[in-house]
Amino acid sequence: MPIASAIKNDKLIVSLDGDFIDDDNTAAATRLSEQLEQQNISRITFETGRLGKWDSTLIVVIYDLCRQANSSGTKVDLAALPENLRQLISLALEVDRKPEKKSSPRLPFLNAVGHLWIEMRASTRRALIFIGQTFRSFGRLLMSNAVMRKVDFLFAMEESSYKAVGIVSLVSFMVGLILAFVGAIQLKTFGAQIYVASLVGIAMTRIMGAIMVGIIMAGRTGASYAATIGTMQVNEEIDALKTMGISTTDFLVLPRVTSLIINMPFLTILADFMGIVGGAAVGIFMLDIAPAEYWKYTVDSLTMANFLVGVFHGFVYGWVIAICGCYYGITSGRNADSVGKATTQAVVTAIVAMIVVTGILTWLFEVIGI
Amino acid sequence: MINQKNSPIIQVQDLTIAYGDFVLLKDISFSVNKGDIFIIMGGSGCGKSSLLRVLTGLTPAAGGKIDINGVDFVRATPDQRSRLMQKCGILYQSGALFSSMTLAENIALPLQQYTTYSPQLIKELVSLKLALVGLTGFEDFYPSEISGGMKKRAGLARALALDPEIVYFDEPSAGLDPISSKLLDDLIREINQSLGTTIVIVTHELESILSIGTNSIFLNCDTKNIDGRGNPRELLRRPPNQTVYNFLTRGGQMICQNNPTKE
Numbered sequence: 282m283p284i285a286s287a288i289k290n291d292k293l294i295v296s297l298d299g300d301f302i303d304d305d306n307t308a309a310a311t312r313l314s315e316q317l318e319q320q321n322i323s324r325i326t327f328e329t330g331r332l333g334k335w336d337s338t339l340i341v342v343i344y345d346l347c348r349q350a351n352s353s354g355t356k357v358d359l360a361a362l363p364e365n366l367r368q369l370i371s372l373a374l375e376v377d378r379k380p381e382k383k384s385s386p387r388l389p390f391l392n393a394v395g396h397l398w399i400e401m402r403a404s405t406r407r408a409l410i411f412i413g414q415t416f417r418s419f420g421r422l423l424m425s426n427a428v429m430r431k432v433d434f435l436f437a438m439e440e441s442s443y444k445a446v447g448i449v450s451l452v453s454f455m456v457g458l459i460l461a462f463v464g465a466i467q468l469k470t471f472g473a474q475i476y477v478a479s480l481v482g483i484a485m486t487r488i489m490g491a492i493m494v495g496i497i498m499a500g501r502t503g504a505s506y507a508a509t510i511g512t513m514q515v516n517e518e519i520d521a522l523k524t525m526g527i528s529t530t531d532f533l534v535l536p537r538v539t540s541l542i543i544n545m546p547f548l549t550i551l552a553d554f555m556g557i558v559g560g561a562a563v564g565i566f567m568l569d570i571a572p573a574e575y576w577k578y579t580v581d582s583l584t585m586a587n588f589l590v591g592v593f594h595g596f597v598y599g600w601v602i603a604i605c606g607c608y609y610g611i612t613s614g615r616n617a618d619s620v621g622k623a624t625t626q627a628v629v630t631a632i633v634a635m636i637v638v639t640g641i642l643t644w645l646f647e648v649i650g651i
Numbered sequence: 652m653i654n655q656k657n658s659p660i661i662q663v664q665d666l667t668i669a670y671g672d673f674v675l676l677k678d679i680s681f682s683v684n685k686g687d688i689f690i691i692m693g694g695s696g697c698g699k700s701s702l703l704r705v706l707t708g709l710t711p712a713a714g715g716k717i718d719i720n721g722v723d724f725v726r727a728t729p730d731q732r733s734r735l736m737q738k739c740g741i742l743y744q745s746g747a748l749f750s751s752m753t754l755a756e757n758i759a760l761p762l763q764q765y766t767t768y769s770p771q772l773i774k775e776l777v778s779l780k781l782a783l784v785g786l787t788g789f790e791d792f793y794p795s796e797i798s799g800g801m802k803k804r805a806g807l808a809r810a811l812a813l814d815p816e817i818v819y820f821d822e823p824s825a826g827l828d829p830i831s832s833k834l835l836d837d838l839i840r841e842i843n844q845s846l847g848t849t850i851v852i853v854t855h856e857l858e859s860i861l862s863i864g865t866n867s868i869f870l871n872c873d874t875k876n877i878d879g880r881g882n883p884r885e886l887l888r889r890p891p892n893q894t895v896y897n898f899l900t901r902g903g904q905m906i907c908q909n910n911p912t913k914e
Contacts, residue, residue, distance in 0.1 A: 428764060513749075520704075521809075523708075525760070526733035
């Protein structure tokens, strides 16, 4: 047994024998602790005549024993320990305290609901102020007073335009394909598979194209806005802007929002087209519909109203995504974890807000009869 | 820039800094004279950087008054604040250069924002500011292409862009090797002496404190107040209490001419 112990009179003698490298001495530590607790011991000494190599796994046993002894008023004689081991134990024992940690009190249910309500009100207020500041920045942009660098705007345009074409095309094509496939299974039972063209055409142009672009851009561009601006917060760049008296909404938000609201309608049109192509692929190659026939039914089903409603949705989603990305970036904390959280919140909030906005717009268009 | 030395440029009265219920500093008062190299020192977590954030308007004060050039900074309108901040430059710990902009664009930004100078003049001023901090020829470099020490010097060039009366430094030596740190100290002293700029430095770097500081305050976490004030070398010679003595001598490693007065 590498850690042996014996009690003589009121003295606990701990013998350390052999090497203690990567050893789990928990059992020995527990035994020593129990002996110290149960027996009437006034002094602890060590025998280290045959002690070989050792590491932290031995130190921790002696350290725990010393702390327990200190709290019970038992004397510990470390003289027999090798000098370096003694120094380490002394160093570890130098400060022995349990710092007070602020614990958040567990609130009663009603209090917690009240706190949540207050926090929600405060965060809604902050978000509304931010949206207001963004609109004021737009006002300054129209009056040519905004501090927006052309190069930042062009860079944001580049990021949210042709660089997004690939992913938007691929996803929209696949969505068109899935829509047609799922529709075909049902329509085939009535011999009405030709109406797959109408189904895909109407669905993509009215809403699906815009929603798919919204989701892609929330994950791609909205997240990038939050991460970039959040990192600027960590690097004190936002502080530098503020102390220079430069509006952060002018400088950081305006180029991003402007570029996204310009590009989103075009990306929506692209998504509409690619979705229809995807539907056509199923119609032509799976349902054996003639290309000319498929084209005719598609064109017949498309209306300007549906097309414009879809494009308008894209425009609104552009606002939502850019505002969420920039807001969470600017309000991010000053560490890597906060930037990660800000990015997640930006994407989640943008998608939730898009769904809410879609509900409102759908109801609105229904009321005005579009 | 002509400054009348020894008249206060910043006056802080009964300033309290708090985050919610947690009071960091309570009722502190001090003044910074024109032309000073004023050091705000103290142990980690004693509120040095928070004090700097309040002095630069990034965090609101919980109470008290800050007069900068005779204007109450705490209660100033955003316009007044903006005008005051044009007279102040700030060098952040990381340099805080805008990573998407070249060094020239970084330095030109405040000039474009607050002056009506022609692009040619701005270009020349940018080159001058970069030359002043020893970065001649680095106009087209991006912050990611230069070292940490160079970033700080470029940040200083940006802080000096509008010929400020006060320049604040947040831990200028942090993350720098001893030589770069010494070079930055020399640069701060040269700017102070040649331009008459008042310098306010938040640091706990002893060598910098003792080599360039002309006036200082020592913040104490326990008392949440100022525990010592005056020229740092004088504080080292005659420490007002054990805490200041321990701080300035790295816990008593250096030899002190006078025995400290125990608290």
